[in-house]
Amino acid sequence: MKTKKARFESEQKDRILNAAVRVFGEKGYKGATIRSIGRAAKVNSALLYYYYENKHTLFTESVRMILGEFLETLATRRRPFSNARERLTYLVDCVFDYYTEHPERMRLMALALSSHSNLFAEALNAIVREKVLVPLDVLREGMDKGELRRMPPIHAWWSIIGMCLLNLLTRDLPVQIRVPDSAMPPFNGQERKQQIVDLLVLGLADGQSKE
Secondary structure, eight states: OOOHHHHHHHHHHHHHHHHHHHHHHHHHHHHOOHHHHHHHHTSOHHHHHHHOSSHHHHHHHHHHHHHHHHHHHHHHHOOOOSSHHHHHHHHHHHHHHHHHHOHHHHHHHHHHHHHOHHHHHHHHHHHHTTSOOHHHHHHHHHHHTTSBOOSOHHHHHHHHHHHHHHHHHTTTSTTTOOBTTBOOOOOOHHHHHHHHHHHHHHHHBOTTOOO
């Protein structure tokens, strides 16, 4: 059982990490400062150094927290799958739903993937030591059952996460873009998820297991 002090310190660390996610997501790694994160967390910036060695450590821990929570979400929603489409739909749904609930966290994950791959790798390596990488496990299982084409599961997962994040991060663009002779409809989450799954089934599903 945690002592009162331990609970208080845990709450402070959570508050700092959540503030760091917001600030890093808004300002990027270079633009964020320990002072601005401290202000967002409503704590003295010196306290951040008590828990985290430097900004590098805080960024890595922020990404690690997001990855850990996202993997936990995937694990709790995992179920048996009958075919490739069900398997891919589950993965796409989880990304879209997590983004809907925590857009600032997914924006930071996208930032880490695109601009700070070395720091993202640090966070991912720390997670691998503690948790099963659910999306890779789900994809590997599908390959073993002959539902999905054989390839490194990590490559398939990058394709899925990349397609989902690109669509989600650009969801507000259609109403701002004027393409001659082409109507740009507003973003429809359900429709877009279906389109992504259709494309993934064509590209990843084994020829005998597309439905």
